[in-house]
Amino acid sequence: MASLFSSRLLRTVSLFASVAALPGCIIEGGHTPRNNLVDTPVYAGCPALQGVGNSGLIGLTAERGNYFSFASFSYPNEYIRHYQGRGIVAPVYSALDGDDATFRVVPGLADNRCISFESANYPGYYLNDDGGEVFLDAAAPGLTFAEDATFCPRPGLADPYELSFESCAYPGSFLRQDDGDLFVEGGAGLIYEDDATFLIDAPF
Numbered sequence: 001m002a003s004l005f006s007s008r009l010l011r012t013v014s015l016f017a018s019v020a021a022l023p024g025c026i027i028e029g030g031h032t033p034r035n036n037l038v039d040t041p042v043y044a045g046c047p048a049l050q051g052v053g054n055s056g057l058i059g060l061t062a063e064r065g066n067y068f069s070f071a072s073f074s075y076p077n078e079y080i081r082h083y084q085g086r087g088i089v090a091p092v093y094s095a096l097d098g099d100d101a102t103f104r105v106v107p108g109l110a111d112n113r114c115i116s117f118e119s120a121n122y123p124g125y126y127l128n129d130d131g132g133e134v135f136l137d138a139a140a141p142g143l144t145f146a147e148d149a150t151f152c153p154r155p156g157l158a159d160p161y162e163l164s165f166e167s168c169a170y171p172g173s174f175l176r177q178d179d180g181d182l183f184v185e186g187g188a189g190l191i192y193e194d195d196a197t198f199l200i201d202a203p204f
Contacts, residue, residue, distance in 0.1 A: 043143070046111040046168035048152045053171065058153040058163065060115055063105045067120055069204055070103070072177055073158050073197035080127075080182065080198065082119060087127050087134030087182035098204025103127070108150035109139065110168050116149050120203065127175075127182070129167060134175065134182035151175060157193035164196050 044050065049057065070080040072089045079092055081101035092098050099121040108114035109126065117127040125136050128149035139145065147169040156162030157174065165175040173186045176196035187196070 067203035082136040089177035110146035156197035158197035
C-alpha cells in the first residue's frame with residue numbers, strides 16, 4: 001500500500017505543471033468539428049458546443065494520445081475506472097485495478113474538439129453514457145454511440161484548476177460519481193460540483 005501512495009506522489013509531482021496550466025488551455029470557437037464516422041452528413045458538432053458552448057472548453061491538446069488516470073475531487077484516493085463493464089470510482093489496490101483506472105485521452109469520437117476515454121487494457125472500448133449510467137463498451141457504428149462516448153472538458157465545477165466533463169449530447173449534464181458509480185446527469189450544489197470534478201493524474 002505504501003508503494004501505491006509514493007507512486008501517486010511521484011505522478012502528482014510530475015503532472016503539477018500541466019494541471020496548473022489547465023485554465024490556459026481554453027480554446028476559442030471557430031474550429032471545424034470532425035468526427036471518426038465515415039460518409040456522414042455534415043455534422044454541426046456536439047450540442048454542448050452549440051451557441052456559446054465553445055466558451056470555457058479545455059482542449060487537452062497536449063494530452064491527446066497519451067494515457068492518464070483521473071482522481072475524484074470528492075475522494076482523491078479513488079479513481080475513474082471500469083469494473084465488469086461498469087464505470088465506477090474506486091480505490092486502486094492492485095496492478096489490475098491500476099490498468100482498469102488508466103485511459104487514453106483521444107479526440108472525441110463525435111467531435112474532435114472534445115475527448116473520449118479509451119480503456120488502456122481494452123483498446124477500442126470507451127466510457128459511454130447509456131441512459132445516464134456509464135459503461136465501458138466497444139465502439140459501435142453510428143452517431144449515437146459516438147456522442148454518448150464524447151465528453152467536453154471544462155474548468156472543474158468545484159475547482160477551476162481541475163476538470164469537469166460535460167456530455168457532448170446533453171448540455172449541462174456532467175460525468176459524476178455517486179456512491180462509487182459513474183453517471184452522466186445535471187445538477188447543482190456543492191456536493192454535485194464536487195462529485196463532477198476530477199484531477200488529471202499520471203497513469204498507473
